Amino acid sequence: MKSLIIAAVATLCIAVAPAVAADTVDGPEVNWKLSLWGKPRAFTAGIDKFSELVSERTGGRFKIEVVYGGQLASPRENLDGLQIGAFESAVLAAAFHPGKMPLSLGLDLPFLPVPDLETRQKVVEAYFAHPAMKEELKNLGVRHLYTVLAPQFEFMGGGEPPETLDDWNGKRVRALAGIGEAMAILGAVPISISPTEVYTGLERGTVDAASFPFSYAHGAYGLHEISNWYTSNLNPGVTHAQLLVSLGAYGALPEQYRKVLEEVKAEAYAFNIQAMADADAKWIPLFKEAGLKDVTYTDEERQQWIDSAAKPVWTNWLKEGADAGKPSQELLDLILTTAKQ
Structure with missing residues (x-):
């Protein structure tokens, strides 16, 4: 009986192993730095989760290091830092760059009828998928990855x-x-x-x-x-803050890593929403x-x-x-x- 149980367990492990392996995306070693101001808090919970999930999905081969305290750049200098290649990704608000990101400011119009964060998630994802928004960011040499979902100010x-x-x-x-x-x-x-x-x-x-x-x-x-x-x-x-990546860094990624960036967003958003509720x-x-x-x-x-x-x-x-x-x-x-x- 004991040998039969061992054999059964071994068979189960063999059957499960390919599924587990399929969950981990293979690829080269990639290390990004992400510029962010302040300290870890509810605002950054979704960003930290985003980074954590990317690492998990790639078995630690694709890492996004969140660098706090404005060590890489101040909030107003994050766009410049992305454009000159000082770091690969950063969180920034279009409100700091109104002349450069006028269409992005559409999300910051007052009294938009967005009742909750789940709705806000759908709105921002639809907004940044619009060709005009993609073009605005492309002209700045960046690409949208994720939006920090914030409640009403x-x-x-x-x-x-x-x-x-x-x-x-x-x-x-x-x-x-x-x-x-x-x-x-x-x-x-x-x-x-x-x-x-x-x-x-x-x-x-x-x-x-x-x-x-x-x-x-x-x-x-x-x-x-x-x-x-x-x-x-x-x-x-709301004044929105976006996680952006330089086009150079994004373009250098293998296709499977680009898919990972899209796949982890839903879980990061869910974590973001819960963190805001807990903080309130x-x-x-x-x-x-x-x-x-x-x-x-x-x-x-x-x-x-x-x-x-x-x-x-x-x-x-x-x-x-x-x-x-x-x-x-x-x-x-x-x-x-x-x-x-």
């Missing part, structure tokens, strides 16, 4: 809380792209600084408030330590415990703002795109129809 700051939307008049706010334009309509003064500069700005009083999602920034950057209020239902929009569950109660005032607005106030901000900001972006011969209306329609579906 909210503000946190010091000084007098903005109890009404009129109270934003004159406040200096860290707000980029479409969110900044929407806040300007309220009379706020948008300031474009990188995430790692915000704490110092709030501490010194050069910035009154900053827009980030709770789940990966306000708490992770310690802004609650020097703030006394936050908004919880402003929901002005952690940080929001801590903000309340710290005594920060939760500022909310009525539906009527928000709708008035949406009516006054969304249309002119969207119209301006559409006009700039049309004047440049770009299919901006087609891209906005793509966002709206994908989100609705």
